[in-house]
Amino acid sequence: MSEQWIFLNNRFVKKEEAVVSVYDHGFLYGDGVFEGIRMYNGNVFRLDDHMKRLYESAHSIMLQIPFEKEELTELVVETCRKNGLQDAYIRLVISRGVGDLGLNPYTCKEAGVIIIAEPLALFPKRLYETGIEVVTVPSRRNRADVLSPKVKSLNYLNNILVKIEASLAGVNEALMMNDQGYVAEASGENIFIVKDGVIKTPPGYVGALEGITRNAIIELAKNAQLDIREDVFTRHDVYTADEVFLTGTAAEVIAVVKVDGRQIGNGKPGEITNQLLALFREAVSVDGTKVYPHSEVQVS
Numbered sequence: 001m002s003e004q005w006i007f008l009n010n011r012f013v014k015k016e017e018a019v020v021s022v023y024d025h026g027f028l029y030g031d032g033v034f035e036g037i038r039m040y041n042g043n044v045f046r047l048d049d050h051m052k053r054l055y056e057s058a059h060s061i062m063l064q065i066p067f068e069k070e071e072l073t074e075l076v077v078e079t080c081r082k083n084g085l086q087d088a089y090i091r092l093v094i095s096r097g098v099g100d101l102g103l104n105p106y107t108c109k110e111a112g113v114i115i116i117a118e119p120l121a122l123f124p125k126r127l128y129e130t131g132i133e134v135v136t137v138p139s140r141r142n143r144a145d146v147l148s149p150k151v152k153s154l155n156y157l158n159n160i161l162v163k164i165e166a167s168l169a170g171v172n173e174a175l176m177m178n179d180q181g182y183v184a185e186a187s188g189e190n191i192f193i194v195k196d197g198v199i200k201t202p203p204g205y206v207g208a209l210e211g212i213t214r215n216a217i218i219e220l221a222k223n224a225q226l227d228i229r230e231d232v233f234t235r236h237d238v239y240t241a242d243e244v245f246l247t248g249t250a251a252e253v254i255a256v257v258k259v260d261g262r263q264i265g266n267g268k269p270g271e272i273t274n275q276l277l278a279l280f281r282e283a284v285s286v287d288g289t290k291v292y293p294h295s296e297v298q299v300s
Protein backbone atom coordinates (compact mmCIF):
# COMPACT_ATOMS: atom_id res chain seq x y z
CA MET A 1 0.00 0.00 0.00
CA SER A 2 1.54 3.33 -1.02
CA GLU A 3 0.09 5.94 1.31
CA GLN A 4 -2.16 5.07 4.24
CA TRP A 5 -4.87 7.61 5.04
CA ILE A 6 -6.52 7.75 8.42
CA PHE A 7 -9.64 9.71 9.24
CA LEU A 8 -8.92 11.74 12.37
CA ASN A 9 -11.62 13.98 13.88
CA ASN A 10 -12.75 15.73 10.70
CA ARG A 11 -10.21 15.08 7.98
CA PHE A 12 -7.98 12.51 6.37
CA VAL A 13 -4.34 12.59 7.47
CA LYS A 14 -1.34 10.46 6.57
CA LYS A 15 -0.63 7.58 8.96
CA GLU A 16 2.54 9.30 10.28
CA GLU A 17 0.51 12.39 11.16
CA ALA A 18 -2.34 10.51 12.83
CA VAL A 19 -1.57 11.29 16.47
CA VAL A 20 -3.84 12.08 19.41
CA SER A 21 -3.30 14.27 22.46
CA VAL A 22 -1.99 12.88 25.76
CA TYR A 23 -5.01 14.67 27.31
CA ASP A 24 -7.46 12.55 25.30
CA HIS A 25 -9.71 10.75 27.77
CA GLY A 26 -9.73 7.67 25.55
CA PHE A 27 -6.02 7.41 26.33
CA LEU A 28 -6.19 8.61 29.95
CA TYR A 29 -9.19 6.55 31.07
CA GLY A 30 -10.29 4.19 28.28
CA ASP A 31 -13.27 6.54 27.99
CA GLY A 32 -14.77 5.80 24.60
CA VAL A 33 -16.26 3.14 22.37
CA PHE A 34 -15.12 1.31 19.27
CA GLU A 35 -15.90 -1.18 16.54
CA GLY A 36 -13.79 -3.75 14.68
CA ILE A 37 -15.26 -4.20 11.21
CA ARG A 38 -14.27 -6.21 8.17
CA MET A 39 -14.44 -5.59 4.45
CA TYR A 40 -14.57 -8.58 2.12
CA ASN A 41 -14.03 -8.07 -1.59
CA GLY A 42 -15.33 -4.49 -1.55
CA ASN A 43 -18.22 -5.24 0.79
CA VAL A 44 -18.23 -3.99 4.38
CA PHE A 45 -19.84 -6.88 6.23
CA ARG A 46 -22.95 -5.83 8.16
CA LEU A 47 -21.77 -2.24 8.50
CA ASP A 48 -25.25 -1.12 9.60
CA ASP A 49 -25.17 -3.60 12.50
CA HIS A 50 -21.76 -2.32 13.60
CA MET A 51 -23.05 1.26 13.44
CA LYS A 52 -26.10 0.36 15.48
CA ARG A 53 -23.92 -1.25 18.17
CA LEU A 54 -21.53 1.72 18.16
CA TYR A 55 -24.29 4.31 18.57
CA GLU A 56 -25.97 2.21 21.28
CA SER A 57 -22.66 1.83 23.16
CA ALA A 58 -22.08 5.60 22.91
CA HIS A 59 -25.64 6.36 24.03
CA SER A 60 -25.20 4.07 27.02
CA ILE A 61 -22.11 5.94 28.24
CA MET A 62 -23.56 9.38 27.30
CA LEU A 63 -20.97 10.00 24.61
CA GLN A 64 -22.17 12.25 21.81
CA ILE A 65 -20.79 11.12 18.45
CA PRO A 66 -20.26 14.30 16.40
CA PHE A 67 -21.71 12.78 13.20
CA GLU A 68 -25.09 11.46 12.19
CA LYS A 69 -25.05 7.69 11.75
CA GLU A 70 -25.41 7.98 7.96
CA GLU A 71 -22.52 10.48 7.73
CA LEU A 72 -20.22 8.27 9.80
CA THR A 73 -21.22 5.23 7.74
CA GLU A 74 -20.21 7.10 4.59
CA LEU A 75 -16.90 8.14 6.22
CA VAL A 76 -16.09 4.48 6.95
CA VAL A 77 -16.81 3.62 3.33
CA GLU A 78 -14.75 6.60 2.14
CA THR A 79 -11.79 5.51 4.29
CA CYS A 80 -11.79 2.12 2.56
CA ARG A 81 -12.02 3.76 -0.87
CA LYS A 82 -9.33 6.34 -0.19
CA ASN A 83 -6.94 3.55 0.79
CA GLY A 84 -7.82 1.55 -2.33
CA LEU A 85 -8.78 -1.49 -0.30
CA GLN A 86 -10.92 -4.50 -1.27
CA ASP A 87 -10.30 -6.60 1.84
CA ALA A 88 -9.59 -4.84 5.10
CA TYR A 89 -9.86 -4.67 8.83
CA ILE A 90 -11.48 -1.40 9.90
CA ARG A 91 -11.11 0.10 13.36
CA LEU A 92 -13.58 2.82 14.24
CA VAL A 93 -12.89 4.59 17.53
CA ILE A 94 -14.90 7.28 19.27
CA SER A 95 -13.09 8.77 22.23
CA ARG A 96 -14.54 11.19 24.79
CA GLY A 97 -11.95 13.63 23.42
CA VAL A 98 -9.41 16.05 24.81
CA GLY A 99 -10.11 17.38 28.31
CA ASP A 100 -8.52 18.12 31.66
CA LEU A 101 -6.53 15.53 33.61
CA GLY A 102 -9.44 14.86 35.97
CA LEU A 103 -12.07 12.18 35.41
CA ASN A 104 -14.85 14.64 34.58
CA PRO A 105 -15.93 13.83 31.00
CA TYR A 106 -17.65 17.22 30.68
CA THR A 107 -14.24 18.89 30.34
CA CYS A 108 -13.98 17.16 26.95
CA LYS A 109 -15.48 19.55 24.45
CA GLU A 110 -15.81 17.22 21.49
CA ALA A 111 -15.50 13.49 20.91
CA GLY A 112 -12.51 12.26 18.92
CA VAL A 113 -13.23 10.18 15.81
CA ILE A 114 -10.69 7.79 14.31
CA ILE A 115 -11.17 5.48 11.33
CA ILE A 116 -8.33 3.18 10.35
CA ALA A 117 -8.66 0.75 7.43
CA GLU A 118 -5.78 -1.51 6.64
CA PRO A 119 -5.04 -4.83 4.98
CA LEU A 120 -6.08 -7.64 7.24
CA ALA A 121 -3.63 -9.95 8.98
CA LEU A 122 -5.59 -13.14 8.34
CA PHE A 123 -5.75 -15.90 10.91
CA PRO A 124 -3.37 -18.65 9.70
CA LYS A 125 -5.24 -21.05 7.37
CA ARG A 126 -3.76 -23.96 9.32
CA LEU A 127 -5.81 -23.05 12.39
CA TYR A 128 -9.06 -23.62 10.49
CA GLU A 129 -7.83 -27.12 9.63
CA THR A 130 -6.50 -28.08 13.05
CA GLY A 131 -8.72 -26.01 15.38
CA ILE A 132 -7.32 -24.25 18.46
CA GLU A 133 -6.71 -25.06 22.08
CA VAL A 134 -8.09 -22.83 24.83
CA VAL A 135 -8.15 -22.76 28.62
CA THR A 136 -10.59 -21.34 31.12
CA VAL A 137 -9.17 -18.59 33.34
CA PRO A 138 -9.79 -17.20 36.84
CA SER A 139 -10.69 -13.69 35.55
CA ARG A 140 -14.45 -13.28 35.45
CA ARG A 141 -16.36 -11.41 32.77
CA ASN A 142 -17.39 -7.92 33.85
CA ARG A 143 -20.70 -8.12 35.62
CA ALA A 144 -23.39 -6.75 33.34
CA ASP A 145 -24.60 -4.47 36.15
CA VAL A 146 -21.12 -2.98 36.64
CA LEU A 147 -19.98 -2.30 33.07
CA SER A 148 -22.20 -4.03 30.58
CA PRO A 149 -20.22 -6.25 28.20
CA LYS A 150 -22.72 -5.09 25.57
CA VAL A 151 -21.00 -1.71 25.62
CA LYS A 152 -18.01 -2.13 23.32
CA SER A 153 -15.95 0.34 25.30
CA LEU A 154 -12.27 1.22 25.06
CA ASN A 155 -11.89 -0.31 28.52
CA TYR A 156 -10.60 -3.76 27.52
CA LEU A 157 -8.56 -4.46 30.63
CA ASN A 158 -10.81 -7.38 31.58
CA ASN A 159 -10.14 -8.97 28.18
CA ILE A 160 -6.42 -8.14 28.31
CA LEU A 161 -6.06 -9.90 31.68
CA VAL A 162 -7.68 -12.95 30.09
CA LYS A 163 -5.18 -12.78 27.20
CA ILE A 164 -2.34 -12.67 29.73
CA GLU A 165 -3.74 -15.69 31.57
CA ALA A 166 -4.10 -17.56 28.26
CA SER A 167 -0.57 -16.72 27.31
CA LEU A 168 0.76 -17.88 30.71
CA ALA A 169 -1.00 -21.19 30.06
CA GLY A 170 0.75 -21.42 26.69
CA VAL A 171 -2.32 -20.93 24.47
CA ASN A 172 -3.65 -18.00 22.45
CA GLU A 173 -7.22 -17.74 23.64
CA ALA A 174 -9.20 -18.39 26.81
CA LEU A 175 -12.77 -18.63 28.02
CA MET A 176 -14.23 -16.39 30.72
CA MET A 177 -17.01 -17.37 33.10
CA ASN A 178 -19.43 -14.84 34.48
CA ASP A 179 -19.68 -14.21 38.23
CA GLN A 180 -22.03 -17.20 38.61
CA GLY A 181 -19.72 -19.59 36.83
CA TYR A 182 -21.62 -19.76 33.53
CA VAL A 183 -19.52 -19.60 30.39
CA ALA A 184 -19.63 -16.08 28.92
CA GLU A 185 -17.22 -15.71 26.01
CA ALA A 186 -13.56 -15.65 24.98
CA SER A 187 -11.36 -12.55 25.29
CA GLY A 188 -12.32 -11.39 21.80
CA GLU A 189 -14.84 -13.90 20.47
CA ASN A 190 -18.24 -15.37 21.29
CA ILE A 191 -18.59 -19.07 22.08
CA PHE A 192 -20.86 -21.80 20.74
CA ILE A 193 -21.12 -25.47 21.71
CA VAL A 194 -22.77 -28.31 19.80
CA LYS A 195 -24.22 -31.37 21.57
CA ASP A 196 -26.38 -34.06 19.95
CA GLY A 197 -27.09 -31.75 17.02
CA VAL A 198 -28.19 -28.78 19.18
CA ILE A 199 -26.11 -25.60 18.90
CA LYS A 200 -26.00 -23.30 21.93
CA THR A 201 -24.55 -19.88 22.67
CA PRO A 202 -24.95 -17.94 25.92
CA PRO A 203 -27.83 -15.43 25.98
CA GLY A 204 -27.03 -11.74 26.39
CA TYR A 205 -27.80 -11.67 30.11
CA VAL A 206 -24.96 -14.11 30.87
CA GLY A 207 -22.64 -11.22 30.01
CA ALA A 208 -21.08 -11.27 26.57
CA LEU A 209 -20.67 -8.82 23.76
CA GLU A 210 -23.43 -9.20 21.22
CA GLY A 211 -21.13 -10.16 18.38
CA ILE A 212 -22.05 -9.27 14.83
CA THR A 213 -20.57 -12.61 13.73
CA ARG A 214 -22.50 -14.40 16.50
CA ASN A 215 -25.77 -12.92 15.29
CA ALA A 216 -24.94 -13.75 11.67
CA ILE A 217 -24.21 -17.38 12.65
CA ILE A 218 -27.52 -17.64 14.51
CA GLU A 219 -29.34 -16.41 11.39
CA LEU A 220 -27.40 -18.63 9.00
CA ALA A 221 -27.96 -21.69 11.21
CA LYS A 222 -31.71 -21.00 11.41
CA ASN A 223 -31.90 -20.59 7.63
CA ALA A 224 -30.12 -23.93 7.24
CA GLN A 225 -32.78 -25.53 9.54
CA LEU A 226 -30.19 -26.26 12.23
CA ASP A 227 -31.32 -26.38 15.84
CA ILE A 228 -29.74 -23.30 17.43
CA ARG A 229 -30.65 -21.80 20.81
CA GLU A 230 -29.49 -19.23 23.31
CA ASP A 231 -28.91 -21.05 26.58
CA VAL A 232 -26.67 -20.93 29.61
CA PHE A 233 -23.99 -23.57 30.01
CA THR A 234 -21.11 -24.46 32.30
CA ARG A 235 -17.52 -25.60 31.81
CA HIS A 236 -18.70 -29.20 32.09
CA ASP A 237 -20.99 -28.68 29.08
CA VAL A 238 -18.04 -27.30 27.11
CA TYR A 239 -15.79 -30.25 28.08
CA THR A 240 -18.42 -32.79 27.02
CA ALA A 241 -19.63 -31.03 23.85
CA ASP A 242 -19.33 -32.71 20.46
CA GLU A 243 -18.07 -29.46 18.94
CA VAL A 244 -16.99 -26.07 20.25
CA PHE A 245 -16.32 -22.99 18.14
CA LEU A 246 -15.64 -19.29 18.56
CA THR A 247 -16.92 -16.45 16.38
CA GLY A 248 -15.62 -12.95 15.78
CA THR A 249 -14.84 -10.40 13.10
CA ALA A 250 -11.17 -11.40 12.92
CA ALA A 251 -11.51 -15.13 13.68
CA GLU A 252 -14.73 -15.68 11.66
CA VAL A 253 -15.73 -19.20 12.83
CA ILE A 254 -12.90 -21.17 14.40
CA ALA A 255 -13.06 -24.63 15.95
CA VAL A 256 -11.86 -25.30 19.48
CA VAL A 257 -10.51 -28.83 19.82
CA LYS A 258 -9.09 -28.80 23.33
CA VAL A 259 -10.33 -27.06 26.50
CA ASP A 260 -8.34 -27.25 29.77
CA GLY A 261 -6.58 -30.33 28.43
CA ARG A 262 -9.87 -32.12 27.54
CA GLN A 263 -10.21 -33.15 23.90
CA ILE A 264 -13.43 -31.97 22.26
CA GLY A 265 -15.18 -34.53 20.04
CA ASN A 266 -12.63 -36.35 17.93
CA GLY A 267 -10.09 -33.55 18.34
CA LYS A 268 -10.77 -32.09 14.88
CA PRO A 269 -13.05 -29.26 13.67
CA GLY A 270 -16.57 -30.71 13.65
CA GLU A 271 -19.07 -31.05 10.81
CA ILE A 272 -21.45 -28.34 12.00
CA THR A 273 -18.57 -25.94 12.67
CA ASN A 274 -17.29 -26.48 9.12
CA GLN A 275 -20.79 -26.11 7.67
CA LEU A 276 -21.31 -22.80 9.48
CA LEU A 277 -17.87 -21.51 8.47
CA ALA A 278 -18.70 -22.30 4.82
CA LEU A 279 -22.10 -20.57 5.07
CA PHE A 280 -20.49 -17.57 6.76
CA ARG A 281 -17.82 -17.23 4.06
CA GLU A 282 -20.54 -17.39 1.42
CA ALA A 283 -22.41 -14.53 3.11
CA VAL A 284 -19.58 -12.12 3.82
CA SER A 285 -19.11 -10.57 0.41
CA VAL A 286 -22.82 -10.02 -0.29
CA ASP A 287 -24.34 -9.15 3.09
CA GLY A 288 -23.49 -5.54 3.90
CA THR A 289 -22.53 -2.22 2.37
CA LYS A 290 -20.90 -2.03 -1.06
CA VAL A 291 -17.88 0.27 -1.17
CA TYR A 292 -17.64 0.38 -4.98
CA PRO A 293 -18.67 2.01 -7.29
CA HIS A 294 -18.15 5.43 -5.78
CA SER A 295 -21.72 6.66 -5.77
CA GLU A 296 -23.33 3.58 -4.34
CA VAL A 297 -23.93 3.08 -0.63
CA GLN A 298 -26.42 0.32 -0.26
CA VAL A 299 -27.35 -2.13 2.39
CA SER A 300 -28.88 -5.44 1.48
Ligand code: PMP
Pocket residue numbers: 036159185186187188189190208209210211212213214247248249250
Ligand atom coordinates in the same frame (compact mmCIF):
# COMPACT_ATOMS: atom_id res chain seq x y z
N1 PMP B 1 -16.59 -10.65 22.42
C1 PMP B 1 -15.65 -9.71 22.60
C2 PMP B 1 -15.23 -9.38 23.99
C3 PMP B 1 -15.06 -9.06 21.49
O1 PMP B 1 -14.13 -8.12 21.67
C4 PMP B 1 -15.48 -9.42 20.18
C5 PMP B 1 -14.86 -8.76 18.99
N2 PMP B 1 -15.47 -7.53 18.70
C6 PMP B 1 -16.48 -10.40 20.05
C7 PMP B 1 -17.02 -10.99 21.19
C8 PMP B 1 -16.99 -10.78 18.69
O2 PMP B 1 -17.78 -9.76 18.16
P1 PMP B 1 -17.89 -9.49 16.60
O3 PMP B 1 -18.44 -10.73 15.99
O4 PMP B 1 -18.80 -8.33 16.48
O5 PMP B 1 -16.50 -9.21 16.11
